[in-house]
Amino acid sequence: MRKRLLSGMLVLAMTMGTVAGCGINDGAKNDDKLANTDLVDNAIRNAEQVEDASGYVYRGKAPITKDGGTLKILAQTSNYSGVDIANAPIVKKVFKEAGVEPDWQLIDYDNYEEKAASIISSGDTDADIIKIPDNDPNQVYIKSGLFVPLDEFFDYMPNFTKWLSENPVEKAELTAEDGHIYYVSGINVADDYQPCLMFNQVWLDKAGMKAPETLDDFVELLRYFRDNDMNDNGDATDEIPMSVMAEFLPYMFGPAFGLDLVSGFQADDDGNVTYAYADSENYKEYLKFLNGLYEEGLLEKNYTDVDRDEVIERISKDITGVAFDYSWAMSMMYSNVLPYYDGTAATAFVGAAPLSGEYEGFYVGRNALSGMFGVSTQSYRIELAVKFLDYAMSEHCQEYYQWGIEGESYVVNDDGSREYTEKGKDNDWLQQFGINPAFVLPAAQSVEATDILVADWHAQINRELRKYIKDPWPDIYATSKESDTVNLYMEDIQNKVNKSSDDFITGKMDIEEKFDDYLDELDKLKLDEVVEVKQAQYKRYLKALK
């Protein structure tokens, strides 16, 4: 269907080109799919700050309006119970500076997706700005015409246009299928503090080894941990070499086999999309490797039952040497429970480089886009609303979201670095103050603010590991037909993958005998149709990225 549409458009464009003797750039206002990909770029290029209806020119700084005004905002409460986010000093400060009076319609954090979705769909709100319940992956709200195409108002969005031109991946991800951008997004920390491999440094030193970087060296180390009295309690049999939750095995070992099993779908340098769990060679090798670890007792018999509490328990008893988890756990949940941890890396569970095999290792990062905000097409104050969103996502306001207010939650040292005050170090107080108010505003998480929360050595290791982070499969808007296809087939495919993966790793199914059958079954579950959808989506993404 899509192919036919595209080639139809091509013919049309070529005909127009021949007749008019010029390009198709003028088609930007039509629904021409070819020209559509340039909508946002053109809007950014041509944006200039102009007078609003009241004769005021907003240049990205407060106040955003001459006369003031009220904006109704549909968003969610804090996930900290007892935090009144609407009255938090940081949030109030942003509105006061902007010259805008907020009129809140806040819905409980836990029920937001469900409740806000029904309110929005039924038109039961007159909010000017709306926090999008689930980021609208299938463009349901976009296609219903509920939200203003922001690129048509880029004259009022100097901060947002600057950010978009500096962040091509996020710009491409935010670009809808029709070529417009509808939402301003909050931002996750995406390349920092991501899941990584961690070793007990004291055990490494006892073994006289450095953190291994290849699969072979890694297996050698596990054997050593298994066979020696690493914790010096006189018993050489109570060591569990590695304690990793099953969900992290794909993060840990997939890359050494050239696979992003975390995203599942991946694209090669030519833009060809494949499903990593259907890779006939590399995924088979991956399973054989894990089956080998399992057979040797290096991956424990009940590895699917291990949860984080269990890992922490083992570390506190000093009976395990290797972990893999979100970086945050490194100094905040693992090292701190080690009996001999003295606050230094020498006595800690330390993060290390990814493992390499036939392929060079990497860590899978995450997508940066977080909570999204749109402006209702029903709003009587669209200009004010887009300006407010622009101001609310500015670097100036991000400072408030990440640090709060100088002199209250943080101070600036003589060398220009910042640190939280005593009050600011109290998380309950800081939440009341409105730190990271992503529930109500497009806030970005901060690496710098995370750095000072974790141990210094941990922040240092994070900086060293950043170079290994690879972008995951991008967030790409789906058409309703595409999401129908994915929803129809993907659940069965994933169930098959999960079940087979366990059976292969534990040897319940013989890999040499049964792997081809497994691939055949994925075929029967219509994997090819899902891959076709992902391929089409990836093409759109690459176009928007260029």
Ligand SMILES: [Ca+2]
């Ligand atoms: Ca022991």
